[in-house]
Amino acid sequence: MTAGAETGGIAPANPGVITGRAEEARQGNPLRDPRDRRIPRVAGPCVLVIFGVTGDLARKKLMPAVYDLANRGLLPPGFSLVGFARRDWEHEDFTQVTYQAVKEHARTPFRDTVWQQLSEGVRFVPGEFDDDAAFDRLAETVRELDVERGTGGNYAFYLSIPPRFFPLVVQQLKRSGLADGRGRGWRRVVIEKPFGHDLASALELNAIVDAVFPAGSVFRIDHYLGKETVQNILALRFANEMYEPIWNRGYVDHIQITMAEDVGIGGRAGYYDGIGAARDVIQNHLLQLLALTAMEEPVSFDADSLRMEKEKALSAVRLPPDLATGTARGQYAAGWQGGIQVPGYLEEEGIPSDSRTETYAAVKLGIDTRRWAGVPFYLRTGKRMTRRMTEVALIFQRAPHLPFAATDTEELGQNALVIRIQPDEGVTVRFGSKVPGTAMEVRDVNMDFAYGQSFTESSPEAYERLLLDVLIGDPPLFPRQAEVELSWRILDPIEEFWASYTKPEQYPAGIAGPASADALMARDGRTWRRL
Amino acid sequence: MATIDLTETSTSAISAALTQARRSMGGPAMGMVLTLIIVTNEAEQYDAVRAATHAGREHPSRTIAVITRRPQADSRLDAEIRVGESSPGETLLLRMYGPLGQHADSVAAPLLIPDVPVVTWWPDAAPPVPAKDPLGSVAQRRVTDAAAADAPRDMLLALARAYQPGDTDLSWTRATPWRSLLAAVLDQRHPELDSGQVLAEPANPTADLLAAWLELRLGIPVQRRESAGPGITEVRFDTSEGTIMVCRPDGRTATLSWAGRSDRKVALHRRETVELIAEELRRLEPDEVYAETLRALAAGAGAADQAAGAEAADQ
Numbered sequence: 001m002t003a004g005a006e007t008g009g010i011a012p013a014n015p016g017v018i019t020g021r022a023e024e025a026r027q028g029n030p031l032r033d034p035r036d037r038r039i040p041r042v043a044g045p046c047v048l049v050i051f052g053v054t055g056d057l058a059r060k061k062l063m064p065a066v067y068d069l070a071n072r073g074l075l076p077p078g079f080s081l082v083g084f085a086r087r088d089w090e091h092e093d094f095t096q097v098t099y100q101a102v103k104e105h106a107r108t109p110f111r112d113t114v115w116q117q118l119s120e121g122v123r124f125v126p127g128e129f130d131d132d133a134a135f136d137r138l139a140e141t142v143r144e145l146d147v148e149r150g151t152g153g154n155y156a157f158y159l160s161i162p163p164r165f166f167p168l169v170v171q172q173l174k175r176s177g178l179a180d181g182r183g184r185g186w187r188r189v190v191i192e193k194p195f196g197h198d199l200a201s202a203l204e205l206n207a208i209v210d211a212v213f214p215a216g217s218v219f220r221i222d223h224y225l226g227k228e229t230v231q232n233i234l235a236l237r238f239a240n241e242m243y244e245p246i247w248n249r250g251y252v253d254h255i256q257i258t259m260a261e262d263v264g265i266g267g268r269a270g271y272y273d274g275i276g277a278a279r280d281v282i283q284n285h286l287l288q289l290l291a292l293t294a295m296e297e298p299v300s301f302d303a304d305s306l307r308m309e310k311e312k313a314l315s316a317v318r319l320p321p322d323l324a325t326g327t328a329r330g331q332y333a334a335g336w337q338g339g340i341q342v343p344g345y346l347e348e349e350g351i352p353s354d355s356r357t358e359t360y361a362a363v364k365l366g367i368d369t370r371r372w373a374g375v376p377f378y379l380r381t382g383k384r385m386t387r388r389m390t391e392v393a394l395i396f397q398r399a400p401h402l403p404f405a406a407t408d409t410e411e412l413g414q415n416a417l418v419i420r421i422q423p424d425e426g427v428t429v430r431f432g433s434k435v436p437g438t439a440m441e442v443r444d445v446n447m448d449f450a451y452g453q454s455f456t457e458s459s460p461e462a463y464e465r466l467l468l469d470v471l472i473g474d475p476p477l478f479p480r481q482a483e484v485e486l487s488w489r490i491l492d493p494i495e496e497f498w499a500s501y502t503k504p505e506q507y508p509a510g511i512a513g514p515a516s517a518d519a520l521m522a523r524d525g526r527t528w529r530r531l
Numbered sequence: 532m533a534t535i536d537l538t539e540t541s542t543s544a545i546s547a548a549l550t551q552a553r554r555s556m557g558g559p560a561m562g563m564v565l566t567l568i569i570v571t572n573e574a575e576q577y578d579a580v581r582a583a584t585h586a587g588r589e590h591p592s593r594t595i596a597v598i599t600r601r602p603q604a605d606s607r608l609d610a611e612i613r614v615g616e617s618s619p620g621e622t623l624l625l626r627m628y629g630p631l632g633q634h635a636d637s638v639a640a641p642l643l644i645p646d647v648p649v650v651t652w653w654p655d656a657a658p659p660v661p662a663k664d665p666l667g668s669v670a671q672r673r674v675t676d677a678a679a680a681d682a683p684r685d686m687l688l689a690l691a692r693a694y695q696p697g698d699t700d701l702s703w704t705r706a707t708p709w710r711s712l713l714a715a716v717l718d719q720r721h722p723e724l725d726s727g728q729v730l731a732e733p734a735n736p737t738a739d740l741l742a743a744w745l746e747l748r749l750g751i752p753v754q755r756r757e758s759a760g761p762g763i764t765e766v767r768f769d770t771s772e773g774t775i776m777v778c779r780p781d782g783r784t785a786t787l788s789w790a791g792r793s794d795r796k797v798a799l800h801r802r803e804t805v806e807l808i809a810e811e812l813r814r815l816e817p818d819e820v821y822a823e824t825l826r827a828l829a830a831g832a833g834a835a836d837q838a839a840g841a842e843a844a845d846q
Contacts, residue, residue: 031714113798
């Protein structure tokens with residue numbers, strides 16, 4: 001599926017919502033009133049089926065998020081959760097596992113009454129993905145729930161499983177009749193990154209899902225987009241008057257988008273090796289941040305308009321003419337990170353000693369639009385760096401003329417607007433200010449907005465927000481296939497170049513990246529922001 | 532938590548003490564989102580201030596408790612300033628003696644944070660027209676609590692007459708969990724509703740508002756009936772295919788019973804004041820749905836009273 005096909009013709013106003021009878025009932029509900037802001041957006045009656053329910057993500061994020069939603073009163077009475085996995089469990093065993101996961105990882109306080117309500121709707125279906133009988137049992141289970149708990153034939157399938165199992169599971173859903181609502185209730189399928197490892201595999205993956213589920217009911221989770229601070233980029237840009245006029249090449253010198261991690265690959269050796277930092281982070285998180293930063297104002301915040309603007313921005317991305325000087329990559333070597341001696345990537349368990357997988361990647365991209373022509377976007381990500389930090393920084397041009405003596409402004413840098421995504425979410429503005437005293441001396445100061453201070457303790461977890469959006473059928477925060485394909489089009493040539501060319505440069509753990517990345521900036525007369 | 536006591540003081544001395552306290556803690560208190568004025572008395576201030584401080588975790592704010600004491604004494608202003616290291620925001624307890632108590636707004640006004648909204652909350656007795664009260668007129672949002680009144684229903688009717696955009700009442704806030712649950716119930720396909728009932732302990736203004744809201748939105752008669760409580764114990768709808776009923780006998784867990792389906796349990800807590808005030812502070816625009824409900828309640832008051840009277844005669 002291409003962007004053209006998906007947006008071609010007259011698109012429905014809200015393509016993610018597969019309007020079934022339940023949805024019609026919701027829309028006609030006289031108790032709901034858009035002016036009534038106290039009544040929260042509550043999901044309609046439905047069943048959430050999680051495949052791969054024994055995995056880390058399900059235990060640490062999904063099940064706690066379900067509980068947190070229930071605790072906040074955002075799940076309907078009768079909401080049911082079905083786990084499917086290759087375990088010899090009874091419903092009670094699974095309930096116990098869910099209980100543990102919730103107790104350990106839920107964000108909101110544990111309440112027995114909420115848990116009681118939730119646990120009544122928890123079911124487990126054991127089985128292999130190639131076992132027809134197991135899927136028939138699954139179909140039977142959800143239909144029983146429809147009768148018992150009034151879930152109305154609305155099912156969301158969360159595929160928290162490696163992509164190699166997608167064909168099997170999707171086919172099984174089709175064979176067992178689970179994928180087809182036949183006009184009664186909606187079907188939604190949720191898939192996690194990675195959406196392929198290059199354009200070809202992303203197309204293949206999409207073809208598999210697309211053959212069974214219509215594009216509008218596929219929800220691709222990039223959990224970064226569920227973060228409050230990422231959504232705040234949109235509020236900052238489009239709800240205010242003071243930023244947008246300077247948000248362009250007339251004022252911006254360059255933009256740095258960074259996601260630095262202090263950890264190594266941990267237990268992800270099997271997944272990470274051969275994938276690397278660029279596919280793992282740049283293709284999805286950083287390019288999404290780039291799209292949100294660079295895009296034009298959408299005509300509205302509905303899914304179509306928002307995604308269309310992001311796609312436009314991504315389609316205008318231009319690679320550096322010489323990939324050798326416009327990109328950098330590295331691999332962490334043994335060293336000291338935050339006071340702890342850590343092994344190098346090649347010494348990690350499960351990593352071949354001749355691995356060429358990069359753990360650090362930096363690229364310089366251009367965006368061929370009137371707004372951004374000539375403004376470089378520097379993207380970088382790495383593991384085992386100085387500290388954990390994700391931010392988008394707009395570095396402004398210097399004032400065209402400084403009516404001060406040169407010595408007065410020696411300590412004045414470039415103005416900057418920094419959107420801190422994590423940790424310590426917020427916005428910093430850096431500008432020059434007079435130093436108190438008799439001399440006219442100007443120095444950089446920071447003006448700071450801390451998200452956690454102005455709205456303490458009200459930020460839900462990204463997964464809570466996204467899960468609720470899936471159950472409600474609200475798709476703006478989910479990238480669609482066209483965005484995935486566009487990102488691979490950007491990354492594929494870089495990956496090919498790297499594969500044919502160099503080994504990644506080693507950098508000692510605990511620093512801000514390899515020397516070649518610093519050289520990349522130095523060639524443009526710039527430096528990376530300090531981590 | 533640093534506490535500073537100032538006796539026989541002035542607002543400028545209070546401002547100076549605040550600035551000083553913030554500085555000694557490392558930097559000015561940034562990012563406060565509102566000023567909350569609590570109009571209360573010595574006996575009630577503790578609970579109200581405690582709730583506000585907790586709510587302040589979600590909405591860092593300057594809380595100003597206006598406490599009037601001994602109206603016969605000479606005018607005097609005593610201030611207790613609390614600036615927390617562990618919690619965001621600041622709390623000022625202002626004790627006003629003598630005639631000064633009649634001019635509390637002159638004390639509060641210089642202490643409002645510039646540029647951010649003001650909310651005034653009367654945890655117990657409220658003025659007859661909140662928007663005309665000197666401490667109410669500076670606020671974008673005025674929060675009363677009909678449940679604290681001796682005759683809650685009369686208080687609601689008085690509030691209906693006095694209503695100005697920005698008024699709100701905690702008895703309406705208490706209805707939110709019920710309202711969202713009932714909205715979720717009616718999200719499901721259901722037979723046409725013929726009539727409804729709201730059962731609650733006597734003198735429960737939340738039940739009055741809930742019944743009025745249901746009647747207004749659903750266009751069916753909704754009777755307000757009495758039970759032993761606690762709070763609201765039951766809401767039921769009669770339909771051609773049997774009843775749809777939500778029962779909450781214990782104030783904690785509700786059961787949804789739907790003719791022809793198995794019962795379902797739903798957590799439905801009675802909430803603490805902290806949660807109520809936090810919800811109230813979350814949105815500061817006028818609550819139009821509350822206004823309409825209050826108006827409908829006042830309009831239907833005569834008829835509803837008659838029905839209640841007839842029922843009492845039956846028993």
